[in-house]
Amino acid sequence: MTTPDKGHDALLLEVAQLYYEQNRTQDDIGRQLHLTRWKIGRLLDEARKCGIVRIQIVHPQARQSTLELELSSRFDLTECIVVRTHTDLSDQRAQVAKAAADYLQSRGSRVRTLGVSWGNTMQDIAAALPSGWSDGVEVIQINGSISRSIKPTTAANVATSIAHSAHGHAVLLPVPAIVEQVSTKHALDSEPFMREVLDKGRAADVLLFSLGALDANSVLVQSGAISSDELVRLQSAGACGDVLAHYITPDGTLADTDLESRTMGLSLDDLRAARCSVAVAAGLRKVDVVAGALRNGLCSVLITDEETARTVLEKKL
Numbered sequence: 001m002t003t004p005d006k007g008h009d010a011l012l013l014e015v016a017q018l019y020y021e022q023n024r025t026q027d028d029i030g031r032q033l034h035l036t037r038w039k040i041g042r043l044l045d046e047a048r049k050c051g052i053v054r055i056q057i058v059h060p061q062a063r064q065s066t067l068e069l070e071l072s073s074r075f076d077l078t079e080c081i082v083v084r085t086h087t088d089l090s091d092q093r094a095q096v097a098k099a100a101a102d103y104l105q106s107r108g109s110r111v112r113t114l115g116v117s118w119g120n121t122m123q124d125i126a127a128a129l130p131s132g133w134s135d136g137v138e139v140i141q142i143n144g145s146i147s148r149s150i151k152p153t154t155a156a157n158v159a160t161s162i163a164h165s166a167h168g169h170a171v172l173l174p175v176p177a178i179v180e181q182v183s184t185k186h187a188l189d190s191e192p193f194m195r196e197v198l199d200k201g202r203a204a205d206v207l208l209f210s211l212g213a214l215d216a217n218s219v220l221v222q223s224g225a226i227s228s229d230e231l232v233r234l235q236s237a238g239a240c241g242d243v244l245a246h247y248i249t250p251d252g253t254l255a256d257t258d259l260e261s262r263t264m265g266l267s268l269d270d271l272r273a274a275r276c277s278v279a280v281a282a283g284l285r286k287v288d289v290v291a292g293a294l295r296n297g298l299c300s301v302l303i304t305d306e307e308t309a310r311t312v313l314e315k316k317l
Helices: 008-021 026-033 037-049 065-075 089-110 120-128 155-165 182-189 192-202 228-236 268-273 284-295 306-314
Strands: 079-083 113-116 138-141 169-171 206-213 241-243 246-248 277-280 301-305
Touching: 008 026, 008 037, 026 037, 065 079, 065 284, 065 306, 079 089, 079 306, 089 120, 089 206, 089 277, 089 301, 113 155, 113 192, 120 155, 120 206, 120 277, 138 155, 138 192, 155 169, 182 192, 192 268, 206 284, 241 284, 246 284, 284 301, 284 306, 301 306
Parallel strands: 079 301, 113 138, 113 206, 138 169, 206 277, 277 301
Antiparallel strands: 206 241, 241 246
């Protein structure tokens, strides 16, 4: 087969098909077409640039670097991790959780103290962390978890599981996420054990927390920390979700000062002042709370999925 009569596009197509579909080497293709190996390489490069060949990485943990760079630049993040979106929400959440677990594992021995929240995503992260991802980590629960109803929460399981896999120990915060009275919060805040746990959280090397959507399926509603009346009130106030049980609007402001005055754990100011604050969120129902957290500077690292990231960037923030 010779090349002089071939149009250039036809030559590009033939070279691309021989290389990518028939798995022929560049030397072999060059001999067949009477071209040098260098020329075949140039043609393959041109085929990619003009769109004849499109290379797509399809591994579920493949990162979307363009979105990562744009989010980091727009919101002054130190790091951003964006994984591919999956049609199944549970798979999507699992992939984002795996990315968060990989992030922690990559920091390894640099994480000696780790503050954590709780919830479904945090459970997934705990499950994804391999045994020995670090050694001797102190894991601190950074927001309240005990429900105001009889419904149990998973907060203690999250902290102890992460600590166990890191051959460390957990420091728990055995108080409600939101108390009934402001006076109760003041009394608990004055207790030495509360000051000790929260001071440990503020000084942690990394704070890791999930962002929660505002709907009847959220863990705070399901656990009884937020009543049905409070849910309606928050929705009417424009709340879109929570960060450590602090309810915010899409522009990042607090939605309900009464609830805020009764919320236990680290504050939003504590997140802004942290050495490294890592927010994790998956799915379009989290878009507004992700946008609010970014706009309010509540995280220095964001871990999310492609569709959520793209939708956040499309908002005029």
